[in-house]
Amino acid sequence: MSGFDLTGLTASFGGERVIGPLSLRVKQGEKVALVGKSGAGKSTLIRLIHERVNRESSLVPQDLGLVNALPVFHNVFMGQLDKHSTWYNTVTLVRPFSRDRDEVRKLLKELGMSEKLWIPTASLSGGQRQRVAIARALYRNAPVLLADEPISALDGPMAHQVMELLRERFATSIVALHDVEMALKYCNRIVGIQDGQVALDETSDRLTASDIMSLY
Numbered sequence: 001m002s003g004f005d006l007t008g009l010t011a012s013f014g015g016e017r018v019i020g021p022l023s024l025r026v027k028q029g030e031k032v033a034l035v036g037k038s039g040a041g042k043s044t045l046i047r048l049i050h051e052r053v054n055r056e057s058s059l060v061p062q063d064l065g066l067v068n069a070l071p072v073f074h075n076v077f078m079g080q081l082d083k084h085s086t087w088y089n090t091v092t093l094v095r096p097f098s099r100d101r102d103e104v105r106k107l108l109k110e111l112g113m114s115e116k117l118w119i120p121t122a123s124l125s126g127g128q129r130q131r132v133a134i135a136r137a138l139y140r141n142a143p144v145l146l147a148d149e150p151i152s153a154l155d156g157p158m159a160h161q162v163m164e165l166l167r168e169r170f171a172t173s174i175v176a177l178h179d180v181e182m183a184l185k186y187c188n189r190i191v192g193i194q195d196g197q198v199a200l201d202e203t204s205d206r207l208t209a210s211d212i213m214s215l216y
């Protein structure tokens, strides 16, 4: 699977509906940007999609979900925990296999931080931590990427490098982005969320930044 057709997506907090009911069909090869103002429901929608396509997806959550006490290597390795036996994962915790070390180092190099392989994650900057979560998603190598503001802590050149990498490595993606220009540049479909509903759904080549700004 690398496309999906989800219907009946809903979420409520304290009895208040914040998403849906909403349907979303994403075809293989589509790079979807979720846009909309803060509180519109983008993160909640990504969580709902992840619940439905869990094992088929690589997730970069907004809070990153890193284990601070562990080095960068182990946080990235977590992307493939469910692909190995308990024995393999336990050995890796103490003494990682060279094949995995090399693979993780190579990914980190593409993200400009190979020298951080054995550094405790807690000691990294915000942008470095974000890149660890991105490396974990790349290492998981699932058919669908689900990412919630994956470049919010990165400087300009690194933000472009990461978006390029994600576009190249994942056939299908849904990425919540605040930066409208980045959404238009790296995604081929724009889905605008307003009050938990789809308020805009159009291919990028038919939109300008000002069309999207009407959502804000």
Ligand SMILES: Nc1ncnc2c1ncn2[C@@H]1O[C@H](COP(=O)(O)OP(=O)(O)OP(=O)(O)O)[C@@H](O)[C@H]1O
Binding pocket: 013, 014, 018, 036, 037, 038, 039, 040, 041, 042, 043, 044, 045
């Ligand atoms: N755990 C929660 N408990 C209560 N309300 C929540 C919770 N999570 C989200 N909400 C509410 O749901 C709505 C949608 O939130 P969500 O985080 O999905 O928005 P968003 O579009 O991702 O915002 P942002 O761009 O600021 O990340 C908001 O009104 C928010 O207050």
